[in-house]
Amino acid sequence: MKTLGLSLTLAAGALSAGLAVAPSALAQAPDQADRIIRGRYQAILGDCEACHTAPGAKPLSGGLPLETPFGQLIPPNITPDKASGIGSWTEADFRNALKNGIGHDGKRLYPAMPYPAYTRMSDEDISNLWAYLRTVDPVFNPVEANQLPFPFNIRMSMLGWNMLNFTPGEFRPDPSKSEAWNRGAYIVQGPGHCGTCHSPKTSLGADETSQALEGASLQGWFAPNITGNPYIGIGSWSEEEIVQYLKTGANARTIASGPMAEAIEASTSQMTDEDVKAIATYLKSTTGGPAEKPKPIPADDRRMQMGAAIYHDTCSACHGADGKGARQLFPALAGSAIVQQPSSETLMRLVLQGSQAVHTDGARTTPAMPSLGWKLSDQQVADVLTYIRNSWGNAAPSVGPSDIGAHR
Ligand code: HEC
Ligand code: HEC
Ligand code: HEC
Structure with missing residues (x-):
């Protein structure tokens, strides 16, 4: 954290650790x-x-x-x-x-x-x-x-x-919802500006308000769907899992990388527990994205067979033959929302360039994903991604070699 001079902590629960003022x-x-x-x-x-x-x-x-x-x-x-x-x-x-x-x-x-x-x-x-x-x-x-x-x-x-x-105007609380829900909605839509990264944009760069938080590309990453959608959003996460992710950058399902790792380090990990819980309450109540999972690409498809071989050679040592990973160290790919987003930008980025996981007080080890771009051809990266997107119950569109070439 970038602190400014002397640390001054209030006893009052609303304002807790990590707040430093001049x-x-x-x-x-x-x-x-x-x-x-x-x-x-x-x-x-x-x-x-x-x-x-x-x-x-x-x-x-x-x-x-x-x-x-x-x-x-x-x-x-x-x-x-x-x-x-x-x-x-x-x-x-x-x-x-x-x-x-x-x-x-x-x-x-x-x-x-x-x-x-x-x-x-x-x-x-x-x-x-x-x-x-x-x-x-x-x-x-x-x-x-x-x-x-x-x-x-x-x-x-x-x-x-x-x-x-752009419509200027203050957040209007919804009196039919709980105080926690309203607090969460306020942070997500207001100061927390989560939609700046997570909401799709119009051709003019404005948030597509009808698709709020349904996922968007940014600078070579894909900020995934974080609505309550059950398979590509966070609908299957418990509130505790969301809180743990925003507080530490990791939970049993995933480990944050890239721009989200930065947002967690500087912002969400330093929010009060109450505020992070409120965000979780609000996110779980939102809806958006496809209601039904597509059909997975069958395992006997040639791309899937090629992908399986590459996966077992280059990935399974860390992520497991069953795609379940190792808790807090190597994220699970089975059932992962990141892996099944409509866009595979984050996946290409991780495999081609690797990534250092988030570092917060709650998650002190920082496991790394190695860069494998030098080792695998465009076709091989495409096949292994198609494989992880359609194995162990996952289902998502295939990835082609030209997508990888464009990303390199
Ligand atoms: C996602 C990046 C981003 C974040 C987060 C951000 N800003 Fe900015 N801010 C910018 C950019 C880019 C500009 C310049 C925009 C322009 O010139 O049109 C700017 C301009 C400004 C300006 C106008 C300054 C001037 O000289 O006209 C102010 C004031 C400001 N930001 C305050 C804030 C405050 C306070 C926060 C936190 C609550 C914040 N910004 C968060 C990117 C950001
Ligand atoms: C600077 C851009 C940016 C901002 C701001 C941002 N996010 Fe993210 N977020 C991302 C990216 C990129 C990912 C994917 C990270 C990865 O692949 O590990 C992500 C991932 C997530 C995930 C994990 C989803 C999953 O399926 O694994 C959650 C939950 C999340 N963000 C919530 C939030 C919330 C809540 C806010 C606002 C308080 C927020 N994000 C603000 C870019 C951002
Ligand atoms: C040496 C161990 C290691 C190997 C080998 C490895 N990974 Fe990873 N992988 C990691 C770690 C650690 C992370 C978390 C990195 C981060 O969050 O920045 C990760 C993250 C990921 C993610 C993002 C998951 C999420 O929930 O954010 C995907 C997808 C992924 N790896 C796919 C692959 C594929 C495909 C291969 C093989 C081509 C592979 N990995 C090989 C260690 C490894």
């Missing part, structure tokens, strides 16, 4: 200090550092270039530096950025900044977040966010984007 916060009046600590927690829920901090740089002083469907954008410096950050902003300016997507000098922000989700945040949460951001070390680091090619570099075109795709 020493200057301690010099404030008690109610102000409380706002800052609450604001720090909002920054964890919203994972602002994930984008606004480059590796090794001072917190929130500007991020790494972000690939978007339109080109590159660099998340700007949001420390309180007056010249290059948001030090001369007012709280109203800040609220306008989170709620309405309006940045410096009234410019329209691109939705790579997840304001279409942050707009659901309550005024109080935004106000506390602002109080916290004022206490971060100011850093002079001018960033020109806009690296986009013509015509997407024209900010005025965002006016049109916003009119078509």
Whole structure:
């Protein structure tokens, strides 16, 4: 975790371990200090550092270039530096950025900044977040966010984007649902911005709201369906399994990699137990994706036979001949939702490039998936993926060698 100075932990259950605030916060009046600590927690829920901090740089002083469907954008410096950050902003300016997507000098922000989700945040949460951001070390680091090619570099075109795709407005609780459900819905749709990765996008890059959380491609990974769908979502997971995954990055079914491993390390693993349980309650209640499993490709199909041979040579030592893996060390492939997503992007990525599993306080060993791209041809990778997607009760579309070639 990237901590900021002195660690200050409140006894109150609502705000627990891992919240660190700058020493200057301690010099404030008690109610102000409380706002800052609450604001720090909002920054964890919203994972602002994930984008606004480059590796090794001072917190929130500007991020790494972000690939978007339109080109590159660099998340700007949001420390309180007056010249290059948001030090001369007012709280109203800040609220306008989170709620309405309006940045410096009234410019329209691109939705790579997840304001279409942050707009659901309550005024109080935004106000506390602002109080916290004022206490971060100011850093002079001018960033020109806009690296986009013509015509997407024209900010005025965002006016049109916003009119078509974006409805500002606070989260409205559903009084017929429990408090936990409403809290979970608020985090998922608001500060937690889970849909930024997990919801399919329209051709303009907006969330496809009718298919919320049904899975989407991002930068060579596939953020899977996380609705309550029983076979490609998390419908068959217990609430405890969801909580364990979000807290530690691993459970008996899977181990998180890539962008989710990062989101778990910096954000969900540091949420309170109550909030993570609320997320689980909400996710399990959602629906989406195909209601019925497709028919598996039969075991005597040539691709399946080739795939089985490669699997037993190269994969079974870790993932088991029965695809059941080894608890917390090697994820199960049998019954895995990741393995059966409509898109095989994450699978190709893992086999071609390998991956280091997530590292959190709750999961200290970090097993690795070796990169096997050098060893296997496009045809072999395609066949072994077709095999794991259609064995042990799994069923999903086959993968072709041209998919692999395009990914290499
Ligand atoms: C997924 C990446 C991402 C996350 C997460 C993210 N941002 Fe941003 N943010 C961006 C990008 C990219 C821009 C620049 C957009 C543009 O210039 O059109 C931006 C712009 C901003 C701006 C406008 C700054 C200016 O100079 O105009 C503010 C303020 C801001 N972000 C605050 C936040 C806060 C607070 C959080 C956490 C609650 C957060 N961001 C989380 C990517 C992100
Ligand atoms: C930066 C993008 C990103 C964000 C933000 C994000 N996720 Fe993920 N998520 C992913 C990716 C990619 C995977 C697949 C990881 C893997 O293959 O191990 C994933 C996997 C998951 C899984 C495991 C699903 C399975 O079948 O194994 C769950 C549950 C999940 N995410 C929940 C959430 C929740 C809840 C949030 C919001 C609090 C969230 N994610 C935010 C990208 C993201
Ligand atoms: C040396 C042990 C090892 C070998 C050999 C290996 N894997 Fe893995 N695999 C892992 C580990 C560890 C992970 C978890 C990595 C992570 O989460 O970043 C993993 C993750 C995966 C996942 C993602 C599962 C999930 O729930 O997130 C898939 C799919 C996968 N491997 C398929 C394969 C295939 C196919 C082969 C053979 C071509 C293979 N693996 C060979 C260790 C191995």
